[in-house]
Amino acid sequence: MEKTKVIVGLGSCGIAAGASKTYSQIASILAQGEMQFELARTSCIGMCYKEPLVEIQDAKGKIIYGDMTAEAVEAVLRAHILEGKIDTEKAVHAEKLATKEDGFFKGQVKIALRNCGYMDPESIEEALEHDAYKAIQHLINTKTESTDVIQTILDSGLRGRGGGGFPTGLKWKFAYQNESNQKYIICNADEGDPGAFMDRSLLEGDPHAVLEGMMIGGYTIGASQGVIYCRAEYPLAIKRLNIAIDQAKEKGLLGENLFGSDFSFDIYVKEGAGAFVCGEETALIASIEGQRGMPRKRPPFPAVSGLWGKPTNINNVETWANVPWIINHGAKAYAAYGTEKSKGTKVFALTGKIKHGGLVEVPMGVTINDIIFKLGGGIQDDKKFKAVQLGGPSGGCIPAELGNTIVDYDSVNATGAIMGSGGMVVMDESTCMIDLAKFFLNFTQEESCGKCTFCRVGTKRMLEMLERITEGKGEEGDLEKLEALAYQIKNNSLCGLGQTAPNPVLTTLKYFRHEYEAHIYDKKCPAKVCKPLLTYSIDPDKCTGCTVCAKKCPVNAIAGSRKTLHTIDQKICIQCGECFTVCKFEAVLVD
Amino acid sequence: MRITRIANEQAGLTNETVDLSVMEPLLEQYKSKSGSLIPLLQGTQALFGFIPAEAFQKLSDATKIATADIYGVATFYAQFRLSPVGKTIIKVCHGTACHVQNANAITDAIKDYLKVKDGETTEDGEFTLESVACLGCCSLAPVMMIGDNTHGKLNGKSAVRIIKDLKNQLCSSEADGQLK
Ligand SMILES: Cc1cc2nc3c(=O)[nH]c(=O)nc-3n(C[C@H](O)[C@H](O)[C@H](O)COP(=O)(O)O)c2cc1C
Numbered sequence: 001m002e003k004t005k006v007i008v009g010l011g012s013c014g015i016a017a018g019a020s021k022t023y024s025q026i027a028s029i030l031a032q033g034e035m036q037f038e039l040a041r042t043s044c045i046g047m048c049y050k051e052p053l054v055e056i057q058d059a060k061g062k063i064i065y066g067d068m069t070a071e072a073v074e075a076v077l078r079a080h081i082l083e084g085k086i087d088t089e090k091a092v093h094a095e096k097l098a099t100k101e102d103g104f105f106k107g108q109v110k111i112a113l114r115n116c117g118y119m120d121p122e123s124i125e126e127a128l129e130h131d132a133y134k135a136i137q138h139l140i141n142t143k144t145e146s147t148d149v150i151q152t153i154l155d156s157g158l159r160g161r162g163g164g165g166f167p168t169g170l171k172w173k174f175a176y177q178n179e180s181n182q183k184y185i186i187c188n189a190d191e192g193d194p195g196a197f198m199d200r201s202l203l204e205g206d207p208h209a210v211l212e213g214m215m216i217g218g219y220t221i222g223a224s225q226g227v228i229y230c231r232a233e234y235p236l237a238i239k240r241l242n243i244a245i246d247q248a249k250e251k252g253l254l255g256e257n258l259f260g261s262d263f264s265f266d267i268y269v270k271e272g273a274g275a276f277v278c279g280e281e282t283a284l285i286a287s288i289e290g291q292r293g294m295p296r297k298r299p300p301f302p303a304v305s306g307l308w309g310k311p312t313n314i315n316n317v318e319t320w321a322n323v324p325w326i327i328n329h330g331a332k333a334y335a336a337y338g339t340e341k342s343k344g345t346k347v348f349a350l351t352g353k354i355k356h357g358g359l360v361e362v363p364m365g366v367t368i369n370d371i372i373f374k375l376g377g378g379i380q381d382d383k384k385f386k387a388v389q390l391g392g393p394s395g396g397c398i399p400a401e402l403g404n405t406i407v408d409y410d411s412v413n414a415t416g417a418i419m420g421s422g423g424m425v426v427m428d429e430s431t432c433m434i435d436l437a438k439f440f441l442n443f444t445q446e447e448s449c450g451k452c453t454f455c456r457v458g459t460k461r462m463l464e465m466l467e468r469i470t471e472g473k474g475e476e477g478d479l480e481k482l483e484a485l486a487y488q489i490k491n492n493s494l495c496g497l498g499q500t501a502p503n504p505v506l507t508t509l510k511y512f513r514h515e516y517e518a519h520i521y522d523k524k525c526p527a528k529v530c531k532p533l534l535t536y537s538i539d540p541d542k543c544t545g546c547t548v549c550a551k552k553c554p555v556n557a558i559a560g561s562r563k564t565l566h567t568i569d570q571k572i573c574i575q576c577g578e579c580f581t582v583c584k585f586e587a588v589l590v591d
Numbered sequence: 592m593r594i595t596r597i598a599n600e601q602a603g604l605t606n607e608t609v610d611l612s613v614m615e616p617l618l619e620q621y622k623s624k625s626g627s628l629i630p631l632l633q634g635t636q637a638l639f640g641f642i643p644a645e646a647f648q649k650l651s652d653a654t655k656i657a658t659a660d661i662y663g664v665a666t667f668y669a670q671f672r673l674s675p676v677g678k679t680i681i682k683v684c685h686g687t688a689c690h691v692q693n694a695n696a697i698t699d700a701i702k703d704y705l706k707v708k709d710g711e712t713t714e715d716g717e718f719t720l721e722s723v724a725c726l727g728c729c730s731l732a733p734v735m736m737i738g739d740n741t742h743g744k745l746n747g748k749s750a751v752r753i754i755k756d757l758k759n760q761l762c763s764s765e766a767d768g769q770l771k
């Protein structure tokens with residue numbers, strides 16, 4: 001009989017949910033000797049909402065259990081290994097068995113994430129069993145011409161996954177055509193969109209796929225040096241990348257004269273230092289060169305003059321991870337997925353008020369509703385779906401009414417949002433859209449490098465207007481001013497940061513104008529988020545006179561003694577909401 | 592605007608004099624490589640917990656980069672600190688996913704408990720409270736990171752409890768140390 005294998009998912013998210021403790025717990029169970037199995041690790045399979053995850057492989061096939069905290073794991077292991085019983089309550093995914101969570105996987109097509117959660121990311125042997133470095137080896141052994149590789153990538157229809165959606169093959173062609181004694185390949189792993197973590201998971205789960213993609217890029221355009229620019233907030237990704245690079249070098253898969261050819265390629269990891277704008281390609285290059293990460297004018301594009309003034313090809317993590325698959329399976333297989341102008345699959349990070357938060361990879365062309373309700377299981381606490389934010393601070397809100405929009409570059413752009421890197425933040429009725437727009441603008445305003453006046457000062461003025469509106473000081477004419485300024489910023493900024501910074505405001509103005517109007521004219525926040533616009537009062541039917549709220553009130557606005565009805569003096573109340581939070585009887589009303 | 596950072600951070604003046612000689616191995620490793628100003632600053636910060644004012648001159652002498660340029664880079668990136676920080680740094684995520692799940696409540700609760708403002712250090716020099724944008728664990732939002740440990744699915748109360756536990760641990764381990 002095949003040996004039983006127990007695998008713990010150790011991605012950053014799993015570890016945050018307690019997977020390291022689970023791992024130690026299983027290790028000590030193993031040491032007791034009662035159960036025999038092999039203990040291994042893998043990375044994130046995308047089911048973040050069920051972390052920590054533990055997979056057991058044996059004659060019954062593969063079964064993944066969810067919510068495997070250190071306390072819960074022993075019982076499941078005992079039942080499974082010693083008694084041969086499967087805890088169907090805890091099983092979330094199984095090869096030969098239906099589970100309650102199958103909806104999460106149905107409809108997913110894993111290309112970029114093909115190995116994430118299916119192998120040990122720190123073992124090159126396992127990666128090799130999963131076809132790592134097969135594509136580059138094939139290209140070198142068959143002496144494939146660069147132009148043929150470029151044609152394959154063009155035919156596959158692959159477009160940049162970093163947000164812009166530029167055809168990858170075309171980008172490679174430009175970098176290939178520029179003659180130079182030295183060229184560079186860069187992997188953009190800056191993942192600045194707060195609320196997105198696809199690139200982190202990919203780097204943590206399958207670093208070799210990214211390395212191989214970069215090698216193929218280098219082989220094609222004639223570069224011998226690759227740089228991965230990874231944000232410092234991702235320590236585990238950086239660690240696993242460095243392990244993967246060392247292992248590949250040791251095996252002779254990275255370095256000089258690869259596979260007996262004259263092609264040499266080296267890769268190193270450069271840690272970012274915390275600046276959103278460094279995700280922009282020219283700023284990223286400046287940052288690698290050790291300068292302030294300020295974008296510069298294009299042209300010249302990096303394909304002509306990039307890192308150290310040499311032709312440079314820069315792609316996103318997910319773009320690179322798709323490349324080896326395309327070479328191995330052919331352009332046609334890739335282009336079989338997706339829509340006419342957006343081919344293949346896209347990874348989305350589902351977060352916010354969604355039941356099944358995590359990572360999903362779907363073919364382009366599925367609808368937003370399908371992603372949210374079929375894969376994502378719907379909205380938390382069965383509240384009402386209000387909107388979804390795509391593309392982070394550069395993107396926009398798509399309202400629930402447009403839930404049938406399909407995800408591809410053009411359809412999403414048509415709504416005023418952008419595809420972006422794949423962050424999908426789901427919001428329910430308790431999210432105030434003005435507060436959200438303010439949140440994003442605050443972010444871009446702080447992250448603006450300060451080079452362009454409109455981006456530097458304009459975003460600040462817009463933010464001040466939004467702040468006034470959420471404080472109940474909005475005036476007639478504010479919305480028109482906001483809009484006018486938004487377009488001025490869009491039209492007068494050098495880089496994508498400024499050009500897209502007003503998008504969250506513009507889309508919320510387009511789809512949720514009534515909410516802005518409620519703030520300005522009625523001085524009300526319909527989602528009950530903007531504190532200065534709320535009035536707190538006490539429900540006479542529910543108040544038990546427990547005095548807790550009166551004691552907690554920081555400004556003594558609540559009067560009432562034990563067992564008598566309490567009242568709030570609106571003139572003193574500062575709308576801090578403390579009484580609402582502490583009341584156990586739901587007697588504090590908010591309007 | 593990133594430039595506002597300059598005003599927010601007082602230059603790293605401490606009462607104690609810092610021993611800059613610990614920087615030698617770092618300078619040896621990087622000084623002749625082009626484009627290594629950021630790793631040098633990161634290394635310096637790793638040594639001291641922040642970048643002391645005196646270190647700028649030393650970096651400039653070693654790399655021949657003007658102190659103004661080094662200061663320009665150091666103030667551009669959010670990672671670099673020009674004033675000392677507490678022993679333990681509490682990073683509360685204010686990324687989109689965490690914001691939507693009410694990360695403000697966590698920062699507020701911690702502020703209340705530690706009696707500091709965002710970005711400040713407690714009087715005993717033990718904790719520094721910071722806001723960051725996205726720790727990459729968005730599905731566990733709201734999230735905070737203390738040292739290398741990430742804690743997810745928090746609310747104000749549970750966040751404060753984690754810090755309380757940590758404080759108790761620190762106290763008891765200090766007491767242990769004194770006994771020995
Ligand atoms: C403000 C700004 C931030 C960006 N951040 C990122 C990022 O975090 N990751 C990324 O891959 N691309 C980012 N981009 C896009 C890059 O400039 C570039 O288009 C991309 O890395 C190209 O790779 P691709 O063609 O594979 O998408 C950003 C662009 C702008 C304007």
Ligand code: FES
Pocket residue numbers: 194195196684685686687688689690724725726727728729730732733734
């Ligand atoms: S938004 Fe908080 S971890 Fe991503």
